[in-house]
Amino acid sequence: MAGEISDAIIRVRDITVQFGTTRVLDGLNLDVKRGEILGFVGPSGAGKSVLTRTIIGLVPKLAGRIEVFGVDLDRASAAERRGVERRWGILFQQGALFSSLTVRQNIQFPVREYLKVSQRLLDEIMVAKLGMVGLKPEVADRFPSELSGGMIKRVALARALALDPELVFLDEPTSGLDPIGAGDFDELVRTLQRTLGLTVFMVTHDLDSLYTACDRIAVLGNGKIIAAGSMADMKASKHPWLNQYFNGKRARAVVV
Numbered sequence: 001m002a003g004e005i006s007d008a009i010i011r012v013r014d015i016t017v018q019f020g021t022t023r024v025l026d027g028l029n030l031d032v033k034r035g036e037i038l039g040f041v042g043p044s045g046a047g048k049s050v051l052t053r054t055i056i057g058l059v060p061k062l063a064g065r066i067e068v069f070g071v072d073l074d075r076a077s078a079a080e081r082r083g084v085e086r087r088w089g090i091l092f093q094q095g096a097l098f099s100s101l102t103v104r105q106n107i108q109f110p111v112r113e114y115l116k117v118s119q120r121l122l123d124e125i126m127v128a129k130l131g132m133v134g135l136k137p138e139v140a141d142r143f144p145s146e147l148s149g150g151m152i153k154r155v156a157l158a159r160a161l162a163l164d165p166e167l168v169f170l171d172e173p174t175s176g177l178d179p180i181g182a183g184d185f186d187e188l189v190r191t192l193q194r195t196l197g198l199t200v201f202m203v204t205h206d207l208d209s210l211y212t213a214c215d216r217i218a219v220l221g222n223g224k225i226i227a228a229g230s231m232a233d234m235k236a237s238k239h240p241w242l243n244q245y246f247n248g249k250r251a252r253a254v255v256v
């Protein structure tokens with residue numbers, strides 16, 4: 001692949017995904033570099049969530065290869081795969097907390113799944129993760145229905161960070177937040193990436209996020225990556241969708 005990144009933490013090669021006769025991803029290639037925040041954009045319905053779900057193994061692929069942390073996920077043993085899964089965290093679209101579980105139980109869920117630790121340590125981990133995302137321990141026994149949209153996103157991020165991952169997948173983390181809440185969330189992601197050395201794969205429609213949080217942008221169109229590079233590269237592109245998206249009316253409204 002042209003422009004192959006030597007220290008890629010995710011390597012996607014020739015991925016094809018099809019539902020019935022509809023081909024959503026068509027020989028797609030993508031590298032995500034260690035330590036970067038990659039913003040992943042593209043028209044609605046282009047397959048951004050499908051690619052995310054394919055990488056993490058929730059959607060079967062027709063063809064192609066996915067390596068994460070240098071492990072080919074199709075060739076990995078069950079133990080190797082679990083080892084990889086243990087090193088990533090996921091924030092699904094709309095936060096997706098378990099509605100019948102409290103904040104405490106939500107954050108502790110992945111820890112219980114992968115580690116055998118005492119309740120006391122579980123509670124310490126939960127309080128530490130709440131602190132990381134700017135929430136007080138007092139919210140621990142609330143249910144998701146008792147939280148604001150912004151708090152739900154933060155709890156979902158705390159849950160994604162529960163196992164101290166090196167890689168985090170964020171699927172539209174700022175959707176549904178007001179601009180100030182979204183800006184605060186972007187700043188939080190940026191701070192966590194810098195302090196924890198995270199690699200972040202972020203699906204987003206939020207131009208502000210792309211400007212303020214992302215190191216690099218990849219664009220999905222017709223089942224492939226049609227462009228990847230800096231914001232300056234995106235703005236300079238002559239591709240009609242990129243030009244409309246990055247230089248259109250909404251783009252001009254974004255204050256850099």
Ligand SMILES: Nc1ncnc2c1ncn2[C@@H]1O[C@H](COP(=O)(O)OP(=O)(O)OP(=O)(O)O)[C@@H](O)[C@H]1O
Pocket residue numbers: 019024042043044045046047048049050051
């Ligand atoms: N499990 C599934 N079965 C059938 N079709 C699916 C399935 N999951 C996704 N699709 C289809 O794949 C296409 C891509 O969906 P996807 O959710 O990945 O788009 P997206 O780029 O994330 O869109 P948005 O920006 O609106 O969230 C859509 O046409 C969707 O209907």
